Every structure is written in structure tokens, then in C-alpha cells.
Amino acid sequence: MNNSSRKSIRIYDENHHISDEEIESIILAANKAPSSMNMQPWRYVVIKSKEAKNLLKDALYGNKNQLNTSSAMIVIFNDLNKYSLADKIYTLAYEKGLMPLEVKTKQLSNINKIMQSKNKEKMIRSGLIDCGIAAMNLMNVARDYGYDTCPIGGFNHDKIHDVCNLDKERYYPVMIVSIGKAAEKGYESIRLSFDDVAKII
Numbered sequence: 001m002n003n004s005s006r007k008s009i010r011i012y013d014e015n016h017h018i019s020d021e022e023i024e025s026i027i028l029a030a031n032k033a034p035s036s037m038n039m040q041p042w043r044y045v046v047i048k049s050k051e052a053k054n055l056l057k058d059a060l061y062g063n064k065n066q067l068n069t070s071s072a073m074i075v076i077f078n079d080l081n082k083y084s085l086a087d088k089i090y091t092l093a094y095e096k097g098l099m100p101l102e103v104k105t106k107q108l109s110n111i112n113k114i115m116q117s118k119n120k121e122k123m124i125r126s127g128l129i130d131c132g133i134a135a136m137n138l139m140n141v142a143r144d145y146g147y148d149t150c151p152i153g154g155f156n157h158d159k160i161h162d163v164c165n166l167d168k169e170r171y172y173p174v175m176i177v178s179i180g181k182a183a184e185k186g187y188e189s190i191r192l193s194f195d196d197v198a199k200i201i
């Protein structure tokens with residue numbers, strides 16, 4: 001898929017149903033995104049049912065077209081307790097022969113030091129980078145499956161945990177991605193020039 005043709009789509013075919021299997025395939029493919037120390041801090045809550053969408057309504061600022069017409073609204077959270085899965089990730093990597101034991105031991109020891117420092121700001125910042133990359137990957141992968149998306153930052157961060165039934169302290173909200181079969185072309189949007197955004201030194 002040529003991802004340079006991606007656009008934010010805000011109106012979808014409201015009769016299209018996305019299966020749980022498709023969602024699982026899309027999320028597993030999006031999971032190939034890189035992340036700091038391969039900690040994969042992204043967590044997804046897929047809001048698909050009428051009841052769940054109804055709950056989400058009150059947490060959105062605008063964005064009602066996406067809510068009402070999408071096949072699903074995927075809420076992405078940054079897991080501030082991501083290191084609780086470090087042992088699982090590194091043990092699996094070692095057992096599958098993807099990582100020597102010394103590297104696993106060293107990485108887990110480094111992670112232990114980071115955990116001791118309990119720097120919440122750093123956890124938020126690094127997780128936001130990882131989750132942003134994952135969100136972009138999700139939007140690109142969705143197109144491979146014939147879907148379009150819209151990233152949505154317009155929602156109430158204090159209300160979203162109740163909608164998703166998640167712990168406020170542990171899960172830091174990042175964004176919502178609506179997904180569905182496009183029923184519009186999307187707006188043309190301008191981009192800054194090379195000189196506006198880059199320099200070669």
C-alpha cells in the first residue's frame with residue numbers, strides 16, 4: 001500500500017461490520033512497530049459495540065461523525081507499568097534463540113535500574129513516542145486491510161478511563177483512532193516545505 005496517499009477519513013460506511021478477527025490481525029501487524037527497549041507500551045481498547053460507543057460519546061470533543069459511522073474506535077494508552085512485562089519479553093526472546101542470555105540479563109538489569117528511578121515524566125515521554133509510532137503503524141496497516149482511519153486527540157483524558165474500565169494511574173491516554181470503510185475522500189491538506197521542516201548539515 002502506498003501510504004503517502006493516506007488521509008484522515010471522518011465519515012465511514014456505517015453498515016460495515018469489522019470482525020474481531022480483522023481487528024486482531026490489524027493490531028498484531030501494527031505491533032511490529034519499534035519501541036524503546038522493545039517494551040511495546042501501547043495498549044488498545046477497541047470500542048465496537050453500540051453500548052461502548054454510547055459511553056464514549058460523552059468523552060469526545062466533537063468527532064461525532066467518526067463515532068457514529070466508524071466500524072470501531074480504538075483508544076490507545078501508554079502503559080506506565082510496561083516494565084512488568086519485561087521479564088516475559090526478554091525470556092521469550094531468549095527461549096526462541098533471538099537473544100543470548102548475557103544480553104537478556106544485561107537488559108533486565110538496566111530495566112531494573114530505570115524502574116528504581118521511578119521517573120514518571122520520563123515514562124510518559126518515552127511511551128508517548130512509542131505509542132505515536134504504533135498509532136501511525138496501525139493507520140498504515142489498516143489501509144493494507146482496506147480500511148481508513150482518523151487519529152483523534154479531541155477527547156477528555158479524565159473521562160476516558162471510565163469508558164474503557166482502566167486504571168487511571170497506570171494507563172496514560174494517547175489518542176483514539178477511528179477505523180472503517182471510507183465513505184468520503186477526505187480533505188486535501190497542505191504540507192510544509194522541505195525547508196520549513198528540515199535542514200541538511
Ligand SMILES: Cc1cc2nc3c(=O)[nH]c(=O)nc-3n(C[C@H](O)[C@H](O)[C@H](O)COP(=O)(O)O)c2cc1C
Nearest residue numbers: 006007008010063150151152153154175186187189
Ligand atoms: C495527535 C493528532 C490528533 C488529531 N486529532 C483530531 C481530532 O480530534 N479530530 C479530527 O477530525 N482530526 C484530528 N487529527 C487529524 C488531523 O487534523 C489531520 O491529520 C491533519 O489535518 C492532516 O490531514 P490528513 O491526516 O488527512 O493528512 C489529529 C491528528 C493527530 C496526529
